[in-house]
Amino acid sequence: MTEIFTGSFTQQEPIPEEGIAAALEVLRHGRLHRYNTAPGEISQTALLEEEFAALSGARYCVAVASGGYALSTALRAVGVGAGDSVLSNAFTLAPVPGAIAAVGGVPVLVGVCGDLTIDLDDLTAKAGKARVLLLSHMRGHICDMDRLMAICEAAGVTVIEDCAHTMGAAWNGVPSGRHGAVGCHSCQTYKHVNAGEGGFLVTDDEDIAARAVLLSGSYMLYERHRAAPGPEAFERVKYVTPNMSGRMDNLRASILRPQLRALPGKVAAWNARYRLVEDGLRGTQGLRLIERGEAESYVGSSIQFLLPDWSAAKVAEVLRRCIRRGVELKWFGAAEPVAFTSRYDSWHYAPTAPMPATDRILAGLIDMRLPLTFSLEDCAMIARIIRAEVSTVFQSETPKI
Numbered sequence: 001m002t003e004i005f006t007g008s009f010t011q012q013e014p015i016p017e018e019g020i021a022a023a024l025e026v027l028r029h030g031r032l033h034r035y036n037t038a039p040g041e042i043s044q045t046a047l048l049e050e051e052f053a054a055l056s057g058a059r060y061c062v063a064v065a066s067g068g069y070a071l072s073t074a075l076r077a078v079g080v081g082a083g084d085s086v087l088s089n090a091f092t093l094a095p096v097p098g099a100i101a102a103v104g105g106v107p108v109l110v111g112v113c114g115d116l117t118i119d120l121d122d123l124t125a126k127a128g129k130a131r132v133l134l135l136s137h138m139r140g141h142i143c144d145m146d147r148l149m150a151i152c153e154a155a156g157v158t159v160i161e162d163c164a165h166t167m168g169a170a171w172n173g174v175p176s177g178r179h180g181a182v183g184c185h186s187c188q189t190y191k192h193v194n195a196g197e198g199g200f201l202v203t204d205d206e207d208i209a210a211r212a213v214l215l216s217g218s219y220m221l222y223e224r225h226r227a228a229p230g231p232e233a234f235e236r237v238k239y240v241t242p243n244m245s246g247r248m249d250n251l252r253a254s255i256l257r258p259q260l261r262a263l264p265g266k267v268a269a270w271n272a273r274y275r276l277v278e279d280g281l282r283g284t285q286g287l288r289l290i291e292r293g294e295a296e297s298y299v300g301s302s303i304q305f306l307l308p309d310w311s312a313a314k315v316a317e318v319l320r321r322c323i324r325r326g327v328e329l330k331w332f333g334a335a336e337p338v339a340f341t342s343r344y345d346s347w348h349y350a351p352t353a354p355m356p357a358t359d360r361i362l363a364g365l366i367d368m369r370l371p372l373t374f375s376l377e378d379c380a381m382i383a384r385i386i387r388a389e390v391s392t393v394f395q396s397e398t399p400k401i
């Protein structure tokens with residue numbers, strides 16, 4: 001019997017009842033704007049910022065409209081302006097180079113290693129070209145952060161971390177987003193907490209925090225922030241920092257607060273699914289798993305594997321066969337950008353010299369989401385399907401297309 005999987009790779013869990021109740025309360029009182037508070041009231045957004053700061057161990061947190069907005073705000077807050085070069089990963093998603101473009105910056109892309117982290121040798125070689133690195137922990141893979149920070153400190157490069165896939169993850173016990181000057185997170189539906197859209201920026205630097213609050217659209221209401229520096233920090237920057245509205249609102253904040261409390265349990269549930277798929281794929285001929293180091297505590301909300309040095313035709317055949325059996329794989333080697341997935345050479349606004357070593361990895365790189373609506377049995381079945389189809393194609397002659 002041929003197994004067919006019928007689950008949806010884009011279906012997340014419902015919003016917790018506690019969040020629904022909190023959202024209804026906000027809808028009923030109607031004060032959705034974060035600075036619209038009754039006397040003595042602390043807004044849901046201000047509380048959310050305090051809770052996320054505590055969760056990540058940061059002094060300051062600003063909640064904003066999206067992950068991409070958090071990235072561009074962080075770049076502005078550390079002083080990136082038009083024409084400035086910004087180092088970033090060649091292997092990431094489009095909002096990352098997009099955030100650099102949003103501030104008029106020029107991306108300088110750094111290659112990827114076989115473990116899907118940034119190529120630190122390539123970073124060393126390029127570090128002199130920019131003052132800022134926008135580091136994407138793409139698909140949750142965290143590089144040797146000690147070595148990365150040493151390279152950047154030696155070159156005078158400020159690090160901003162894109163933690164869209166690492167909320168709840170850590171490296172050597174330090175939460176992701178807490179190594180660099182700023183950590184940016186996304187609360188978009190497909191990330192680790194779901195508000196539809198939303199983002200966070202965390203930092204210990206009071207000038208960066210004050211600028212980020214003003215940039216996010218605080219007008220002169222910044223005193224209503226709680227996870228923010230004191231008025232002196234705002235006095236220093238308030239006349240020179242433009243208001244670029246991109247605020248979080250109380251409705252989204254209300255549904256996020258219970259989700260932050262539930263995060264550790266969700267991380268455990270993701271990792272149980274991740275390990276099941278990984279175990280099911282282990283030893284498949286022609287397929288290489290991405291081994292995770294001891295120092296990395298990751299969140300397995302998606303899984304990646306390599307079909308190293310396979311022909312494009314054979315990789316495409318695996319994708320076709322898997323989707324026929326209900327298993328939706330993404331391929332970072334496809335010539336054209338598809339849905340959420342694109343390759344650095346598709347970003348024509350960020351022209352880059354070819355990177356053959358990176359191209360070789362991306363050519364065989366497969367990615368799959370693991371939403372928590374999948375049961376453990378679903379995950380075991382998905383692994384069986386991929387294993388069978390990869391093995392069949394691996395052993396076949398070059399497929400006809």
Ligand SMILES: *Cc1c(COP(=O)(O)O)cnc(C)c1O
Pocket residue numbers: 066067068069092093095096136138139162164165186187188197198199
């Ligand atoms: C989703 C994502 C972002 C940005 O998040 P949005 O909230 O969608 O703007 C940034 N980086 C990566 C790697 C992402 O996947």
